[in-house]
Amino acid sequence: MLTLTHYLIVSAALFAMGIAGILIRRNILMILLAIELMFNAANLAFIAYARAWADLGGQIAVFFVITVAAAEVTVGLAIAILLSRQLNTLNADEVSRLKG
Amino acid sequence: MPDIHLSPFISCLSWTLLLAPLIAASAIWLFGIHRRRLAANLALTGMVTSFGCALWVFDQALRQHSHAFAWESSVEWLSVPGFTVSFGVLLDPLSLLMTLIVTGVGSLIFLYSTAYMKADAAFSRYFGVLSLFAFSMLTIVLSPNWIQLFIGWELVGFCSYLLIGHWYAKPSAAEAGKKAFMVNRVADCGFLLGILALWGISGSAASERTLHFHSLQARLPDLIASGAIPSSLLTLVGLLLFCGPIGKSAQFPLHVWLPDAMEGPTPVSALIHAATMVAAGVYLLCRSFWLFAMSPVTLSTIAWVGGLSAILSALLAVVEQDLKRILAYSTLSQLGYMVMAVGLGSPIAGMYHLSTHAFFKALLFLAAGSVIHGTHQQDIRKLGALRRSMPWTSGSFAIGSLALCGIPGLSGFFSKDAILVLAHERNAILYWLAVSTAGLTAFYIGRAWFVAFTGTSHGTHAHESPPIMTGPLSILAVLSIVGGYLGIPHFLGHPNETIHWQVVFTSISAAGIGLALSWLIYGRHWLSAQKLVLALAVPYSFLQRRYGIDEFYNAYVTHIQQRFIAGFCAWFERACIIRIGVNGIAWTTYYASWLIRLWQTGKVQTYALTFLIGVLGLIFHLIRQ
Numbered sequence: 001m002l003t004l005t006h007y008l009i010v011s012a013a014l015f016a017m018g019i020a021g022i023l024i025r026r027n028i029l030m031i032l033l034a035i036e037l038m039f040n041a042a043n044l045a046f047i048a049y050a051r052a053w054a055d056l057g058g059q060i061a062v063f064f065v066i067t068v069a070a071a072e073v074t075v076g077l078a079i080a081i082l083l084s085r086q087l088n089t090l091n092a093d094e095v096s097r098l099k100g
Numbered sequence: 101m102p103d104i105h106l107s108p109f110i111s112c113l114s115w116t117l118l119l120a121p122l123i124a125a126s127a128i129w130l131f132g133i134h135r136r137r138l139a140a141n142l143a144l145t146g147m148v149t150s151f152g153c154a155l156w157v158f159d160q161a162l163r164q165h166s167h168a169f170a171w172e173s174s175v176e177w178l179s180v181p182g183f184t185v186s187f188g189v190l191l192d193p194l195s196l197l198m199t200l201i202v203t204g205v206g207s208l209i210f211l212y213s214t215a216y217m218k219a220d221a222a223f224s225r226y227f228g229v230l231s232l233f234a235f236s237m238l239t240i241v242l243s244p245n246w247i248q249l250f251i252g253w254e255l256v257g258f259c260s261y262l263l264i265g266h267w268y269a270k271p272s273a274a275e276a277g278k279k280a281f282m283v284n285r286v287a288d289c290g291f292l293l294g295i296l297a298l299w300g301i302s303g304s305a306a307s308e309r310t311l312h313f314h315s316l317q318a319r320l321p322d323l324i325a326s327g328a329i330p331s332s333l334l335t336l337v338g339l340l341l342f343c344g345p346i347g348k349s350a351q352f353p354l355h356v357w358l359p360d361a362m363e364g365p366t367p368v369s370a371l372i373h374a375a376t377m378v379a380a381g382v383y384l385l386c387r388s389f390w391l392f393a394m395s396p397v398t399l400s401t402i403a404w405v406g407g408l409s410a411i412l413s414a415l416l417a418v419v420e421q422d423l424k425r426i427l428a429y430s431t432l433s434q435l436g437y438m439v440m441a442v443g444l445g446s447p448i449a450g451m452y453h454l455s456t457h458a459f460f461k462a463l464l465f466l467a468a469g470s471v472i473h474g475t476h477q478q479d480i481r482k483l484g485a486l487r488r489s490m491p492w493t494s495g496s497f498a499i500g501s502l503a504l505c506g507i508p509g510l511s512g513f514f515s516k517d518a519i520l521v522l523a524h525e526r527n528a529i530l531y532w533l534a535v536s537t538a539g540l541t542a543f544y545i546g547r548a549w550f551v552a553f554t555g556t557s558h559g560t561h562a563h564e565s566p567p568i569m570t571g572p573l574s575i576l577a578v579l580s581i582v583g584g585y586l587g588i589p590h591f592l593g594h595p596n597e598t599i600h601w602q603v604v605f606t607s608i609s610a611a612g613i614g615l616a617l618s619w620l621i622y623g624r625h626w627l628s629a630q631k632l633v634l635a636l637a638v639p640y641s642f643l644q645r646r647y648g649i650d651e652f653y654n655a656y657v658t659h660i661q662q663r664f665i666a667g668f669c670a671w672f673e674r675a676c677i678i679r680i681g682v683n684g685i686a687w688t689t690y691y692a693s694w695l696i697r698l699w700q701t702g703k704v705q706t707y708a709l710t711f712l713i714g715v716l717g718l719i720f721h722l723i724r725q
Contacts (some may be wrong), residue, residue, distance in 0.1 A: 023709050031705075096702030 013043035019079035028083060032076045039069045065098045110160055114189040117153035117199065120237050121146040125231035128386035132224050139224035140214045143231045145490040147210045150234065151203035158196055168593065169193070170314070172244050184308070184716040190244035190313065193592050197451065198241045198383050201458045202497035205375045206234050208572035209276035212466055213367040215568040218280050226266060226365065233259035233372060234659060240380050246295045246311040249384070253291070253344065256377045257284045262318055263372060264364040283357040287347020294340030298391075301329050301337065317390055324394065331395065336400030341384075347380025349435045351409045355651055358432055362424040367471030369424060374431045374444025374465050375458040382454050386447035393445065401487025403443025407523075407530040408488045410436030412647070414540035418547070419643045423468050423478045426548050430504065431461055431473075434538060440534065441519045444526045448594040449518040455582040456511035463576035470565040471552070472572065483552040495555050496573040501549055503580040505542040508604075518589065521600045522670035535610050550622035571723075 012039055015065025021034025043062045084090055124146025132139035161169060191199075209232065217223055236259055239252030257280075263276030288488020295311065301323070302316055303309040310316060323329050345351065351356035361373045372378070385392060385402065392398050410433045415428035434457045436657040441450035470493040471479050473487060487494045503512035516538065524530040564570070633640050644653065 019712060023705055023712070055332055085633075093703060 002050055008045060011041045011045040011048065014038070014044065023040040026092050028080045028092055031092060032080065035074070036069065039090065041064055046073070047088075108351075110157060110191070111189075113153045113157050113160075114171070114173060114191055114242070117150050117157065117203075118235070118242055120149040120153070121231045121238065122235035125228055125235060125527050128224060128228040133228070134224065135224045139227045142225035144207070144210050144214070146231050146236055147203060147207045148307075150238070151200075151207045154196070154199045155204045157191060158200060161191070161193070161196055164180055166237065172226065172314075172548045174244055185247045186245060186312070187248055188244050189242040191242070194383075194386060194451065197455060197591060200240065201379075201455055201613065202234070202241060202376050204236050204298045204459050205462050205576070206237075206371060206438055208368045208575055209371040209375075209462065209466070210299050210468070212370075212569050212572040214364075215566050216469055217365060217369055219341065219361050219555050220365075226263075229259055229262045229266075230368070230371070233263070233377070237380070241499050242311055246298065249387075250292065250295055253287065253348065253380065256372075256380065257281065257348070260361070260377055261370050263368040264361045265403050265600040266365055266368070267363070270363070273363040276357075276363040280357040280361050280402065284347045285418070287343050287354050289352075290343025291338050293349070294343065297337045297340060299512065300444055301333060313387065314658075320391070321394075322617060328454070333394040335397045336507075336537045339401060341388070342402055345381025345439065346405065346518060347472055348384075349378050349382070349439060350432055351405050351439055352651060353414055355413065355432050356646075356653065359425050359428045362422070363693070366424065366465060366472055369428070370462045370465030370469065373428065374461040378431065378435060379438070379454045379458065380532060381444065382435065382450050382496065385439065385442040385554070387528055389447040392442070398598060399443055399445065401422045403440050403527065403530060404435045406439030406441070406443050409433070410537045411533050411540070414537045414544065415643055416646055418540060419640060420544075421479050423471065423480050423482055423483070423548060423552060424465070424481070424545060427461070427464050427468060430458075430464075430541065430545065433541060434504075435520050437516065437534065440530060441481065441522060444519075444530065446518075446522050448589050449466035449515070449522050451514035452518055453593055454588050455588050456503070456580070459576055459583050460500045460510075460580040463496055463573065463580050464504065465575065466538075466569070467493050467500060467575055471497075471562075473565050473569065476563045480552040481546055482558050484555045485552045485557040486562055489557075490564045492564060492570040492573060496570075496577045497553065498549065499577045499580055501545045503583075503605040504545055506538060506607055506681060507611065507613060509584075510552070513607075514584030514717055517604060517607060520603050524603050535606055539610035539614040540608050543618045544610040544616025547622050554623060560582075598663070633697050 018034045018036075018038030018041060021037060022031050025031055025034060046058040046062045046065070050056060050062075060067055080090060085093060085096060089095070108447055121143075124142045127142050128139045132142055157240075170190065170192040172188060172190045174190075175188040177185045177187040179185070210227075212227070213230065217226055220226060234255060236252050236255030238258065240249055241252075243249040243252060260275045261281040264280050265274050267273045268277070298316070299311050300311050302311070302319065305325075320329070322329070324334065347354050357371060358378065362369055364373070392402060413429045413432035413436065417426050417433065420426045420429060434453070438450040438457070440455050441453060468478070470492065471483065473494070474490055475483060475486075477483055499510070503510040506516040507514045520531065520534055520538070523534050550627070621632065641646075
């Protein structure tokens, strides 16, 4: 029997993988993918709770997240394209213009 | 202690008296700096107004039954808890006499200056500073407390600096001004310490302490009698305070600035470096005579410094060739007399000689100025036979010289005699020093007279000065003659004294011998001056080097002060203050910021990691609760 806990463990694992991806990977595209992974971890947690507590609010939140994620990906990909055009790189280490 | 009572009318008069020259000076600086005529008129008006008020107050004072009046009017100037400084006027016989001299002689010299400085480019600046000087001098004279006195003291020093360096484009004048300023700072350092020490001993708690002349005089004797102040401390305070007069009145060993101060315009030499400012030291000694008198050591130091200054500078005047410098040394010597008189216990004799000296020395200087104006020459060897070409000037110079020698009947005789009688009673060595000084005085002034005013002309085209210059000369000549009959000691509260025939005879013989010798050597050429110089080569060259005091100061400054003291200060500044202090703080900040900057990589991932750690920490914290 799959309980809420099982879903949450998977969700947390996905989230951790996302964070690890963000912190470890150097390619901007991979970082964007890792962010998507974290979104989906959150979505999984929402859906699991919606099912467990029989509350549709969770599913509505997921639709929002998917919409926002789509918007985010457009922005993220636009940044990636601009970076490759301007700096001719997709390596995050070489982009340190935020340095004070 | 005399009662303090001041009618509103006299109060008003005395404030006008003090402030008129200041208003004149401000007006000159604001509106008159490019208007020569206006500047001169403003300065003269200020000074004459002051003199008029002084005469009026004097008239009021003479109507008093007692001569021990003391009127005071002051306003609170600045006040911090436990310490109040007031600014005001104190009128008693001493300050009134000095005020009359300053404003009276000052008015004459202002008038004389309008002609003497006619061709000067900085005519307005000259009168502006001269008016400021008059105000500063009156601030000293009328001061009811030590703080105001010190402020005036520094202000006159500053004006003196400006006026000595009036022709600042001339390097020697600029140097002389600087020298006067520096030497006076050395003396004023001791003076200021003395004032602070006096404040310290004037009471046990801060609220009781005072620097007011009358309060001090009322309080200190009790404190001393009760044993609260040890006598050694009192001696120390007296000696420190005496540093002020040593500098300002140019006593040995800080006399070196006064001969150099002759670089200034001659009316300035007459007013500041002969008649008034340099006399401020003597005035100060008389003002607080009771304080100095409480310590015998202080008093005898004052007497000896005065006596030695008198004879040592008279000797220097004998070998000097510059007319103004001869008079400068003569001033030093006469100031020595006054200081000695105070040291021997009679401030009245000192003030008496100060008054008559102000007349005849101002006269001598203005006559010398007239000579310089007429011939553009001040080396006595290049002058000669002025008696014929400049009769008024020569006549005035002769009267001034005779008064300076102490020829009976003239003012100098009475005042010098008062000092000699005093010395005769108190101290035999000082008495004979003073008598020798009297002889030397007659000799050097006789020398100046016979070389410059008689004999043969050396081709200088002399012409008599305009009446606006000879007028003040004549008035001062009259004052130099009658100064002894004005009853100055009586006004200061001294009973008429009987004539001491033995002293009179000695002093007249000394002056006579001096004059006769100078006549034989320089008038008749009975003894050749050149041969005398050759015969006395060693002492002569020693005197020409001015006892080597200037050289000693130079050597001290360059070899000890510059090398060791200034060298150490420079090292300390570079190594400690700049390297460790200033640059050290800069380097610390720089490296600290470098360390913190490592945090800021500019990589979003680092920030994300930091953020993650923060969130985890927050979650952990929340779970633990």
